[in-house]
Structure formats: C-alpha cells, structure tokens
Amino acid sequence: MTILDRVKALLGEGALLESGTDRVPRIAPGSPDAVALLLGTAHQEGWRVRIEGAGTWLPSDAPTDLALTTRRLDRVPAIEPQDLTATAEAGIGLDQLRQQLADRGAWLAVGPPCLARRTLGSIVATATAGPLRQGFGPVKDHLLGVTFVTGDGRMVQSGGRVMKNVAGYDLTRLQAGGFGAFGVIVLVHLRLRALPRADVTHVLEGSRDELTQVAEDIAASGLTPAALELVSPALARRDRWVLAVRLVGSPALVASDEAGLGRFAKLRAEEGHGFWMRLAEGFAVRPVTFRIGGVPAASDELLDLLQHQVGDEWISAAPAAGAIRWSGDATVDRLQRLRRTLAALEVPLTLERAPWTVRTAVGHFGAYREGAGPLVAGLRRTFDPGGALVVATDGE
Secondary structure, eight states: OOOHHHHHHHHHHGGOOOOTTTTTOOOOSSHHHHHHHHHHHHHHOOEEEEEESSSSOOOOOOOSEEEEEEETOOOEEEEETTTTTEEEEEEEEHHHHHHHHHHHHOOOOOOOSTTTTTTTHHHHTTTTTTTTTHHOOOGGGEEEEEEEEEESSSSSEEEEESTTTOSOHHHHHHHOTTTTTTTTEEEEEEOEEEEOOOOEEEEEEEEEHHHHHHHHHHHTTOOSEHHHHHHHOHHSSSSSSSEEEEEEOOOOHHHHHHHHHHTTTTOOOOOHHHHHHHHHHHHSSSSEEEEEEEGGGGGGHHHHHHHHHHHSSSSSTTTTHHHEEEEEOOHHHHHHHHHHHHHHHHEEEEEEEEHHHHHHHHHEEEEEEEHHHHHHHHHHHHEEEOOOBBBOHHHO
C-alpha cells in the first residue's frame, strides 16, 4: 500500500491535495485530531514529514516523504472581546484573522514580514515579529497557550485561554520560534488588544546616522510609539533611509504623541497602511531573510557589521529594541562566517527563510552559544523521538 493509499484510508480523500512541483504528496488534515493521527502513523511507518502553512514564507522544498499542510485548519473557535482573548487554528491566514478580530473590536498587535495569506501557525512557529515588536513585544508575548502535536502523534496542550495560566514548564515559549522542530502547532490561544481608534504613521528621510540619532532621541523622550523602524532605501522604495514612527491608541493619546514628535525633526504624515504592507511584503520576496537581536546600544555597530559582511540594501531595524532584519541573497559561506562573528559577540542570528540547501547548511538558529546544540537535540528527541519532522535547526 502506497503512502497516499494509507493516508486516504486514514483521513479520507478530502485530505489529499495536489502534489507540488517536487511531486511530494501533500496532505491537509481537517482537524487537530487528524494531524495527530497522521503524525502517529508517520512515526510508526518511518515516514519523513515536511510542515507547511500557506506556502507564502518558507520555501516548500525540503526533501521528504510527505508534506503536512495546515491550510484546512482555518477556524476561529472563540473570540472574547471583553477578555481580549481568542482561540484560532494554526492554518488561518493573518489577513482573515485580522478581519474577524476587527469585526469584534479586537486587534492582534503583531506586524510580521509576510504576504497577506501567511498563516498564524507559521508566524508563531518562526516567531517573526515585525516593527510592532517595539511597542508590544515579541510574538511570545501575544500567546496565552498553544496546542501542538509531537512528531510521534501526541497532542500537547500548553497554557490556556486565561492570562493567569502560567503553571508548569513553559512549552508555549518553546514552540514560539521552534520552527516546527518540536511539533506541529494546531491551535493558538491569543492575547489581544482593543482595536485602536487612531493609527497614524510619520516618516523622516535622511542618512542612516542622522535617523539613528533621531530614533534614539525619541526612545529616550518617554514617548511610546507602537513602531520605531529604520528602513533602508531599497526596502522603503525611497532615495534615502527612512525612519518610520507609528502611533496607535485613543485619538487623544495619539494627538499628544504627535505633538511630542515635533520636538525632534520634521517628520511628515504617511499613508501608514501602504507603507507597512510594502515593508512586510518586501521580506517575503527575497531569497534569504534573517534576524539578529542585540542590545540597543550596539545597533549602530551591528548595522555596520552587516553592511561590511552582507550589504545593507534590504534592512529594517528597530534601534531602540536592538532588533535587525536583513533580506537579500547570501551564500552559505557568508552566512556561516557572519554567524561565527556574531557568536563571538553573543548575538544570535536566526535564519527566518532560505532555500533548503541554505537552511540545512546554516540552520535556523544554530548553536551560537556553548551548550545550545545538545539542549536542542535533547528537546527534539523528547518531542520527535523518531525524527519524523524535517526541520533544519542547527545546520551542518
């Protein structure tokens, strides 16, 4: 019996999708239980499984026996505006989720690099926070809990729907940024915010050094922008570097912050939705994207280092948070050399997206600190004892 015949008998013909260009069978389970059944069978049979969302972020190119896509897990079982919480399945697209939340007066304050159809599970698994990280924190801060299926088919629930649920080992944070190495996320419990009644963006063009100083001044002033992002000319589609400041909240609070911005430079209002959408999409069309995180005081030096080693044509940085995202084309040797250089500074480089040949050589997060490699390997043995999940974690 072929893999397709076995899967059809397990899940029904509706779970079988057209194979991709690599002719790998693509399976779309219709429920979390179906995911568990499929992975349990894969573990027993020794099948290798590639995890996919909507196929808009990581290339679907890892060699494998079958591809498990979460695209049929697209329901939102609960939205509780009064509690500012929601529960959503991992395969729902971010644009669809945002609309359903907005209809109930709620907002998920993340702005990851992506195309509109990118799934919630992909965003959580890769922990790809965008510029809103400045004001609202990384992806893990928006999670109350997750339900995931291990590589051998066990269903694990971590956290819950309420904000006080913090007992036990924090598997939720393990899954946020685990790139699917420790299981397949099927359900996400989210911490929400009230939909802001005012949302404005101001921009300033100039040299990188000038704008970095302005960003530092704004951060030190006591203003609390939702995003404070330094964007390279190519990514911003401008002639010079751009500093973008996003303010959200009540009309009175935003107006007060706008008045405060006038003390620093001649920022001008921008059509914010279009600007941030172009920025998010820019990272989804380049072959390689990675992020690094250092202390805010070192942001300028890290930007210099990137300029020297891989160029700075496609860069977005939050100087006040110490977060930098780079996109472009880079060889394995260059990425490995950069990771070693950053490791000496104890600065992690996380490879967010790249072709499989690059991912498997470099690894998503690598062992930038002594002891990290054995720890990750031990966790993988715990959550995927048969090695069914095809994920490049450490690299070669």
